[in-house]
Amino acid sequence: MELHVDDASLVKNYLNGDEKALECLxxxxxxxxxxxxYSKVFDTEITEDLFQETFIKVIRTLKLGKYNEEGKFxxxxxxxxxxxxxxxxxxxxxxxxxxxxxxxxxFAILEDDGVNAEKRLIRDxxxxxxxxxxxxxxxxxxxxxxxxxxxNMSFKEIAERTGVSIxxxxxxxxxxxxxxxxxxxxxxxxxTD
Amino acid sequence: MKHLYxxxxxxxxxxxxxxxxxxxxxxxxxKSLKIVSSRGLTFESNLN
Numbered sequence: 001m002e003l004h005v006d007d008a009s010l011v012k013n014y015l016n017g018d019e020k021a022l023e024c025l026x027x028x029x030x031x032x033x034x035x036x037x038y039s040k041v042f043d044t045e046i047t048e049d050l051f052q053e054t055f056i057k058v059i060r061t062l063k064l065g066k067y068n069e070e071g072k073f074x075x076x077x078x079x080x081x082x083x084x085x086x087x088x089x090x091x092x093x094x095x096x097x098x099x100x101x102x103x104x105x106x107f108a109i110l111e112d113d114g115v116n117a118e119k120r121l122i123r124d125x126x127x128x129x130x131x132x133x134x135x136x137x138x139x140x141x142x143x144x145x146x147x148x149x150x151x152n153m154s155f156k157e158i159a160e161r162t163g164v165s166i167x168x169x170x171x172x173x174x175x176x177x178x179x180x181x182x183x184x185x186x187x188x189x190x191x192t193d
Numbered sequence: 194m195k196h197l198y199x200x201x202x203x204x205x206x207x208x209x210x211x212x213x214x215x216x217x218x219x220x221x222x223x224k225s226l227k228i229v230s231s232r233g234l235t236f237e238s239n240l241n
């Protein structure tokens with residue numbers, strides 16, 4: 001019998017203290033509103049939360065006497081639900097949530113920024129091999145490479161320290177690199193990790 | 194032909210509804226929410 005009472009009358013009854021009227025309104029629009037939210041978020045738990053929030057807002061607005069859309073109860077509730085769905089997505093854009101599954105887990109692509117033991121061993125080996133190659137360079141070139149690569153000096157500082165012009169220091173570095181490449185090719189050394 | 198449309202598939206299309214717990218919570222919330230206005234101020238309270 002209650003199903004024949006229109007929404008406006010149920011809202012009026014509810015405002016007059018009839019809690020049963022609210023139960024009837026929720027029962028009448030439960031499926032429609034729930035599926036409307038679900039069609040936007042595709043998650044039952046989130047839908048359940050947003051459905052609850054929607055009706056909390058409805059109840060508060062009605063009890064505060066701010067509802068003034070007589071005869072348009074469902075579109076009004078749908079609009080509240082829509083706004084809450086939008087809020088949900090705005091919130092999630094600020095704080096994205098990642099969840100793993102059997103096929104994919106976020107830790108499969110995330111890795112520790114720190115150098116692990118294997119990488120450290122490889123790096124030490126490369127530095128050791130490179131040190132041997134640098135030792136084989138002619139004295140002047142070796143000096144420039146060490147100052148630039150190991151002591152992090154600028155070419156201006158290297159030029160001042162070695163008593164040559166910047167261009168000469170640059171030239172020595174250029175020949176040093178050419179020679180190092182030649183050594184690497186000749187000895188087929190792999191200097192990558 | 195019936196093998197092309199198994200019963201299990203059709204169940205995925207069923208419409209959903211809010212759980213009875215959610216409905217119960219909302220009805221209890223409604224009953225407990227009291228709005229009191231005094232001297233132009235509105236107060237909300239939840240009475241258990």
